[in-house]
Amino acid sequence: MHRAGGLLTVLILLGLVAGAILGEVLHRNDALDVAAAMMNWGDLVLIRPLKLLVIPIVMLSVLVGVTSIGDPSRLGVIGGATLVYYLATMLAAVILGAVLVTSIGPGVGLDATTAEQLRVSGESAFAGADVLKGRIDQASEMGMGGAWSSILDQLIPANVFADMVAVRPLGVIVFSLALGLALAAGGSAATPAIRGIASLFDAMMRLIRWVIWITPIGVLLLVAGTVGRIGIDEIYGPMSKYMFTVFVGLAIHAFVVLPIVLWVFTRISPFRFMWRMKRALLTAFGTDSSSATLPVTLETAQDEAGCSKRASGFVLPLGSTINMDGTALYEAVAVVFLFQLFGIDLSFTELVVVVITATLAAVGAAGIPSAGLVTMVIVITAVNTSLAGRGDAQLPLSAIGILLGVDRILDMCRTTVNVWGDAVGARIITQIAPDDAPDEETDDAVAAAT
Ligand code: ASP
Numbered sequence: 001m002h003r004a005g006g007l008l009t010v011l012i013l014l015g016l017v018a019g020a021i022l023g024e025v026l027h028r029n030d031a032l033d034v035a036a037a038m039m040n041w042g043d044l045v046l047i048r049p050l051k052l053l054v055i056p057i058v059m060l061s062v063l064v065g066v067t068s069i070g071d072p073s074r075l076g077v078i079g080g081a082t083l084v085y086y087l088a089t090m091l092a093a094v095i096l097g098a099v100l101v102t103s104i105g106p107g108v109g110l111d112a113t114t115a116e117q118l119r120v121s122g123e124s125a126f127a128g129a130d131v132l133k134g135r136i137d138q139a140s141e142m143g144m145g146g147a148w149s150s151i152l153d154q155l156i157p158a159n160v161f162a163d164m165v166a167v168r169p170l171g172v173i174v175f176s177l178a179l180g181l182a183l184a185a186g187g188s189a190a191t192p193a194i195r196g197i198a199s200l201f202d203a204m205m206r207l208i209r210w211v212i213w214i215t216p217i218g219v220l221l222l223v224a225g226t227v228g229r230i231g232i233d234e235i236y237g238p239m240s241k242y243m244f245t246v247f248v249g250l251a252i253h254a255f256v257v258l259p260i261v262l263w264v265f266t267r268i269s270p271f272r273f274m275w276r277m278k279r280a281l282l283t284a285f286g287t288d289s290s291s292a293t294l295p296v297t298l299e300t301a302q303d304e305a306g307c308s309k310r311a312s313g314f315v316l317p318l319g320s321t322i323n324m325d326g327t328a329l330y331e332a333v334a335v336v337f338l339f340q341l342f343g344i345d346l347s348f349t350e351l352v353v354v355v356i357t358a359t360l361a362a363v364g365a366a367g368i369p370s371a372g373l374v375t376m377v378i379v380i381t382a383v384n385t386s387l388a389g390r391g392d393a394q395l396p397l398s399a400i401g402i403l404l405g406v407d408r409i410l411d412m413c414r415t416t417v418n419v420w421g422d423a424v425g426a427r428i429i430t431q432i433a434p435d436d437a438p439d440e441e442t443d444d445a446v447a448a449a450t
Contacts, residue, residue, distance in 0.1 A: 008213065008216070008279065009278055009282070011216035012215050012216050012219055012283070012286070013282065015219040015220035016219055016282065018220050018224075019222065019224040020223055020224075022038075022227075023035065023223060023224040023225065023226060023227025023229075023232075024232050026224065026227075026228035027232075028231075031228065032228070035225050035227075035229045036225065036229070038224045038228065042219075042220075042221030042224075042225055045214055045218045046214050046215060046217070046218020046219070046221070046287065046292075047222075047292050049211050049214060050295055050296070053207065053208060054169070054291055054292065054294055054295065055169070055172060056204060057208070057295050057317075058172050059176045060197060060200055060204055061309075061316070062173055062176035063179065063183070063197045063201075064197060064309055065310050065312075066176070066177055066180025066183075066313075067180050067183050067194050068309065068313075068435070069433060071184075072181055072184075072185075078310075078429060078432060078433050079314075081428075081429060082314075082318065082319075082429055085425045085428060085429070086319065086323040086425065089258065089325050089421055089424075089425075090323065090325055090328045090363070090421075091359055092257055093249075093253050093325040093326070093328045093329040093417075093421075094328040094329060094331070094332045094354075095355055097246075097329035097331075097332035097333045097358070098332045098333075098336065098351055098355055100245055100248060100249045101249075101336040101337055102336065102351070104241065104245045106241035106242040106244070106333075106340070107242065107337040107338065107341035107342075110238065110341070114238045118239075119341070119342070119399070119402065121401075121402070122398070122399060122401035122403075122404070123398050123401055124401070125401040125404045126398040126399075126400060126401025127398070127401070129404060132373070136374055136377050139374050139377040139378065140377045140381060142378075151170075151363065154168055154171050155170060155171075157171030157172075157174055157175060160172060167291070170321055170322070173317055205302075205303075208295040208296065208298070212279070212283075212295075215282075218287070219286030222287060226408045230405065230408060230409060234405065234406050234409070239402075239405070242333070242334075243410065246330055246333050246334070246410050246413070246414070250326055253326070254326075258270070258420060258424045259271065259274075261428070262424045266428060266430075268306075268427070270424075273305055273306075273427060276306070277297075277300055277301065277420070277423045278300075279296060280296045280299075280301070281419060281420060283296045284416045284419040285413070287415075288412055288415050289367055290320045290418045290419050290422070291320050291367030293320070293367075293419055294316065297320070297419055297422060297423065298312060298313075298317075300423075301426050305423065306430070307426040307427050308430045308433055308434045310434070311426050311434075312426040312430070315422065315425050319421070319422030320367045320418075320422060321366065322363045323425060324363070324365055324367075324372070324414075324418045325417055325421040326413065326415065326418045327361075327362040327418060328358050328359055329417070330372055330410060331372055331379055332358045335354055335376060335380055335383065336351075336354060338402065338403070339383070341399070341402065342393075342399065344387065344393050344394075344395060345392075346383065350386050353383050353386050354379055357382040358379050361375040361376060361378045362375070364378070367415075369408070370411060373400065373407055377397060377400070380395055
């Protein structure tokens with residue numbers, strides 16, 4: 001597996017580089033329709049097969065994790081530690097983003113014509129992006145209360161099959177947790193089911209190992225499509241300072257903050273662990289979706305990076321929907337940047353509003369492309385409400401259009417950080433929930449049930 005794994009990584013890297021070069025060639029030749037076709041092919045070839053595996057793997061991995069932990073109080077401790085980790089690292093990311101964007105000031109000091117051009121082109125980009133506009137309108141109608149109640153709705157599912165069909169992993173996780181606990185408490189009658197689930201899970205992992213071989217070509221197509229549409233030179237355009245702020249923030253969080261947290265709790269080498277997780281991180285970068293990457297994240301964490309089935313079995317599925325450090329950081333930077341661009345000063349109180357709501361918006365964002373761009377509405381609306389209380393000018397929601405053009409590139413980077421945050425969490429929780437020796441595993445799960 002190791003030699004094949006090495007080859008696969010090289011192929012994924014080649015796919016990334018070839019995709020970027022091909023995309024740039026397409027962009028320079030104005031071949032926007034070819035870029036769009038490549039995006040569609042990437043979706044067909046890679047995203048769809050990965051998505052197909054997401055819901056079954058969420059269900060099976062949570063069931064395997066819970067039945068092998070068995071004891072509800074132990075599960076409570078592990079679950080509590082996981083939630084504390086998610087919240088603490090997301091808050092750290094969002095505070096880092098807020099500090100960086102206020103000190104770098106990417107939206108301050110642009111000359112008046114450039115700022116005006118950005119505002120006008122943003123407005124028309126927003127008007128032209130029908131699907132996104134619909135999603136943004138929906139999110140703005142929901143507001144803060146709606147965002148909370150949507151999370152609550154998913155946490156108390158009424159129909160697990162509806163959640164499966166709509167690919168809402170949170171409801172499936174809650175149901176699987178409950179079913180897993182019931183199986184673990186089921187005595188010897190539950191033994192065949194637990195053994196069956198363990199062997200189905202192994203088969204799913206085998207399936208994932210097969211599908212992973214599509215990653216290089218899928219990544220090539222998706223990256224070529226993205227770069228073909230946006231062009232690498234966008235990095236030097238008027239949005240460069242904003243993009244730079246997001247890149248720096250994500251880099252500090254990924255290479256400094258999370259490694260320190262990992263080292264403090266595990267004493268393992270963070271960069272060696274990052275290297276072992278590379279296949280999942282590259283897939284996240286290429287697909288733009290932590291949810292579609294989940295099968296690869298699980299496989300890499302367990303096969304390559306020493307995470308236990310018990311810990312990763314539910315830390316990773318849960319993390320892929322609610323733990324989004326990269327998205328949280330990005331939302332803070334993007335929102336403050338827009339306010340700066342419109343010349344609206346934010347006081348310390350509004351920055352606190354940004355920190356709190358950006359964390360909520362990141363929790364509420366699904367692990368799919370551009371989700372962060374949509375849930376950003378929650379943050380803007382909350383800050384606008386606070387400004388309205390002071391009688392100050394507010395930011396029009398159409399300002400989000402300004403971010404559209406470069407969002408995909410930033411999304412690739414923040415999704416990678418989201419998946420990296422999940423992996424670090426799984427490795428830390430492995431310390432308190434290690435697996436037994438391989439041959440004892442299923443027996444132990446069965447013993448827990450008897
Ligand atoms: N694409 C991100 C993810 O899947 C979510 C976002 O920030 O848009 O993790």
